[in-house]
Amino acid sequence: xxxxxxxxxxxxRLLPTTLLTNNVRSHFTYYPTVSGPGKTMNMFNAINNAMDxxxxxxxxxxxxxxxxxxxxxxxCSVNLRDxxxxxxxxxxxxxxxxxxxxxxxxxNTGTTAIAEIQFADYIFPSFDQIxxxxxxxxxxSGDLFNCGSLTFRVPCGAVGHGALYHSQSPEAYFxxxxxxxxxxxxxxxxxxxxxxxxxxxxxxxxxxxxxxLYRAAVEDVPTxxxxxxxxxxxxxxxxxDVTLIGWGTQVHxxxxxxxxxxxxxxxxxxxIDLVSILPWxxxxxxxxxxxxxxxxxxxxxxLTQGFGSEIAAYIQEQCFLHLEAPVKRVTGWDTPFPHVFxxxxxxxxxxxxxxxxxxxxx
Amino acid sequence: xxxxxxxxxxxxxxxxxxxxxxPRPQPAKEDPRPKEELRYVRLPKDFQLHLLPQMTxxxxxxxxxxxxxxxxxxxxxxxxxxxTAAANLYKERxxxxxxxxxxxxxxxxxxxxxxxxxxxxxxxxxxxxxxxxMMGVSAQGVLAELTGRSTGCSGGKGGSxxxxxxxxxxxxxxVGDQVPLGAGLAFAGKYLKDGSVALALYGDGAANxxxxxxxxxxxxLWQLPLVFVCENNNYGMGTSSKRSSSNDKYFKRGDLLxxxxxxxxxxxxxxxxxxxxxxxxxxxxxxxxxxxxxxxxGHSMSDPxxxxxxxxxxxxxxxxxxPIKIFQTLCFQxxxxxxxxxxxxxxxxxxxxxxxTKAAILDGEPSLPDLWSDVYSGPYEGPLRGAIxxxxxxxxxxxxxxx
Numbered sequence: 235x236x237x238x239x240x241x242x243x244x245x246x247r248l249l250p251t252t253l254l255t256n257n258v259r260s261h262f263t264y265y266p267t268v269s270g271p272g273k274t275m276n277m278f279n280a281i282n283n284a285m286d287x288x289x290x291x292x293x294x295x296x297x298x299x300x301x302x303x304x305x306x307x308x309x310c311s312v313n314l315r316d317x318x319x320x321x322x323x324x325x326x327x328x329x330x331x332x333x334x335x336x337x338x339x340x341x342n343t344g345t346t347a348i349a350e351i352q353f354a355d356y357i358f359p360s361f362d363q364i365x366x367x368x369x370x371x372x373x374x375s376g377d378l379f380n381c382g383s384l385t386f387r388v389p390c391g392a393v394g395h396g397a398l399y400h401s402q403s404p405e406a407y408f409x410x411x412x413x414x415x416x417x418x419x420x421x422x423x424x425x426x427x428x429x430x431x432x433x434x435x436x437x438x439x440x441x442x443x444x445x446x447l448y449r450a451a452v453e454d455v456p457t458x459x460x461x462x463x464x465x466x467x468x469x470x471x472x473x474x475d476v477t478l479i480g481w482g483t484q485v486h487x488x489x490x491x492x493x494x495x496x497x498x499x500x501x502x503x504x505x506i507d508l509v510s511i512l513p514w515x516x517x518x519x520x521x522x523x524x525x526x527x528x529x530x531x532x533x534x535x536x537l538t539q540g541f542g543s544e545i546a547a548y549i550q551e552q553c554f555l556h557l558e559a560p561v562k563r564v565t566g567w568d569t570p571f572p573h574v575f576x577x578x579x580x581x582x583x584x585x586x587x588x589x590x591x592x593x594x595x596x
Numbered sequence: 597x598x599x600x601x602x603x604x605x606x607x608x609x610x611x612x613x614x615x616x617x618x619p620r621p622q623p624a625k626e627d628p629r630p631k632e633e634l635r636y637v638r639l640p641k642d643f644q645l646h647l648l649p650q651m652t653x654x655x656x657x658x659x660x661x662x663x664x665x666x667x668x669x670x671x672x673x674x675x676x677x678x679x680t681a682a683a684n685l686y687k688e689r690x691x692x693x694x695x696x697x698x699x700x701x702x703x704x705x706x707x708x709x710x711x712x713x714x715x716x717x718x719x720x721x722x723x724x725x726x727x728x729x730m731m732g733v734s735a736q737g738v739l740a741e742l743t744g745r746s747t748g749c750s751g752g753k754g755g756s757x758x759x760x761x762x763x764x765x766x767x768x769x770x771v772g773d774q775v776p777l778g779a780g781l782a783f784a785g786k787y788l789k790d791g792s793v794a795l796a797l798y799g800d801g802a803a804n805x806x807x808x809x810x811x812x813x814x815x816x817l818w819q820l821p822l823v824f825v826c827e828n829n830n831y832g833m834g835t836s837s838k839r840s841s842s843n844d845k846y847f848k849r850g851d852l853l854x855x856x857x858x859x860x861x862x863x864x865x866x867x868x869x870x871x872x873x874x875x876x877x878x879x880x881x882x883x884x885x886x887x888x889x890x891x892x893x894g895h896s897m898s899d900p901x902x903x904x905x906x907x908x909x910x911x912x913x914x915x916x917x918x919p920i921k922i923f924q925t926l927c928f929q930x931x932x933x934x935x936x937x938x939x940x941x942x943x944x945x946x947x948x949x950x951x952x953t954k955a956a957i958l959d960g961e962p963s964l965p966d967l968w969s970d971v972y973s974g975p976y977e978g979p980l981r982g983a984i985x986x987x988x989x990x991x992x993x994x995x996x997x998x999x
Binding site: 303307 | 693753754755756832839961962967
C-alpha cells in the first residue's frame, strides 16, 4: 500500500544518515512567533523573566525544587536566589512526593507556590499528591479550602538523547484528573505568558515545558508583565484542507509538515497549537474540524491513551457529519521511550507528511 | 664447664676474637616454594558505629594477600580507565544522553565486590558502569551499551543507566526507587533459603526519598537479609549533603537499624565493613553501611561539577584521598607489589579498555525491530499499535547471555 511504501522510503533514507553520523541535534525546525517588539530571549530566559516578575510583584511568591538555588539544571532560575533571598528561592531535598505535598500545603495558605520537578519523568512519586490532594482540595472541602496558588513547572519531552527517563511526556496522565490545569508552551513568549497566567490562576496548574526548546526557541519577548489566555488554543496557520493539532515541540514539526504539504501535495493545512491540555479549547478545535473535515493530531507520548485519543473521541462525537476521513493520530509508538531509536520513535515531519497524504486520499 | 653469669657474657662478647671454632651463620638455602605473601594491614581509620557495641564492629586488622592486592589494584585501575574511556567517547559524541561517571569512587565497588559471595545480589542506581564491570559484564559490554550497539549488555536498548548482569539488578534512572526493590531481592533470598544477602545501594541525594524510609521499616519488620549501602559522595546533583539533609549522618538514619560509617576511599576498609555487614544481615538483621566517598566528575557529563563546588576541593581530594593512590602506597609500604607488576597491570588494563573502546565504536547498531520488541513477554493483541501502518509485530528477543 502507498503509505507503507512511503514510510519505508523515508525510513530507509533516515537509517544510514542518522545512525552513521551523530548529527541529529534536533528533530524539528523552530518557528518563532512574532508579537511585536521585545527583547531577544530563549525559552529559559523567558521563564526566568516570568519568575522574576512574579517574585517581584507578589510578596508571597516562593520558588523551590531540586537545585533551583544555583540556577537550576536548565538555568531557569539563575540569579533569582541572589535577588530575592534564600528564604524565597530555595533547594528542596531529593523527594518529589515531599516537594508536591509541601507545595500543596504552602498553597493552602494562599501563598503563591512555584514548585519545580526537575524532569517530568520524576513526577510519578508526586502523582498521588497532585491527583489525590491538589486536584480535589476545593471539591472535597466544599470550596472552603483550595491550593489554587500552586503551579508546578515540569521540563518534559524528547531532547534528542534523553532515553527512557529524561524524555517522557506525561500530560495524558494529568489530563485524566479533573481539578487540575495542564498547559504546554511552544516557545518563549507563550511560556512567559502561560506561567504568569498560571501563577495568578486560582486552580492548581502544571506547566509542562518542552526541555528541547529551552535553548532552541528564540523569540523577541515583551519585557513587561503580560499573561496568555489559559484554555485557549492558537491557530498558527490557516487552511481549508487538513487540520493539524499539536502542542509544545510538536507544533513546530506540524508547521514544517504543513509547509512541505503545501509544496509537495499542494494543500493548505490549518495548524493549531492546543496550548491547554486541560481544560482544552473544544470550540476552536471543533470549528476547525468542521471547516476542513480532516483532522490529524500529533504528540510524542505513546498512542494508546495519549491525549490525542480524547480529542479524536470528541471530534467524532461532535463533528461526525462534517468529517471526510477518520481522525488520524501520529504519535510515539506503544513502547517505553527508547534509547537509540529516538529518531524512529518520534512523530517527525516525515510521518506527519505521510499522514496528511493518507488522509487526503481516504 | 662454661663459666656462668657475667663471666660467660664477657666471654661471649669477645668470642669472635677468641675462638674461630664457633659456628658461623650459614646463608639459608633458597626455599623453592612460592611465598604466600600475606600481610596484615591495620586500617588507618576506625569505623563509626551506630547501635553496634564498640568492640563488635568490622575487623580493623585486615589480611591482604599478594594475589588479592594485585586483583584489587587491577580492578580499580580498570574502573578508572573505563570511566575515562566513557568520558572521551562522550566528548566525541559517540555516547549521548546522560552518562554518570564513577571516577573517584572505585574503592567502593571493588571493596564491596571483594566481600560479596557468589550468590549475593546487588542493586544500585544510575552510576553503575563500574558496577556492571565488577558484576561480570565485560568492558566491551559496558562501552558498547553506552554507545548503543547491539553488543552492549542490554542489547543497546538501555544505555548508561540500564545495565544488568548476574545477580546485578541494575540500573535505574529514578532516584531511590531501587531500594524497595532491594528489599524484595532480600526477601526472596530469605524465602528461598539460598543463603544470599541483598545489597541495595543509593546515594546521599536519594537518602531523602520517602521510599527509603519505607524500606527501612519493611526490612526491620521482616528481618530481611538486606544491607543498605549509602555511597555518600557529598553531592546530590548540585546540592551538597549538608544543604539537602537535616541529618547527614546517613548511617544513623535507619531508626532501629545498626549502621557503620566507613572511609569509602580505602578499599580494605570497605571490604572489611561489607564482610561484617553481610554476616550481620544474614544472621542478625538489616543494617546500613555508609561509605564516605567522592566523585571527581560532575553529577553527569552534562554537569561540569564546578557551579556548586570549587575546583580546589576536587583537586585536593584527588591529591589526598584518591583510592588508587592510597592503595598503591599501602602496597608499596608493605612491600607487596613491585613497580614492575603495577606497570604490567596498567598495560593489561590499557589494552583491555582500548579493545573495548574500539568495539564500542565499530560494532553494529541494534536493528529497527528491536524498537518494538520486548515490551511485553509476547504479542498479545496482534500487531503493536503505532501511527503509520499497523504492521509492527511485537517481538520477544532471545535472551542475550550476559557478556
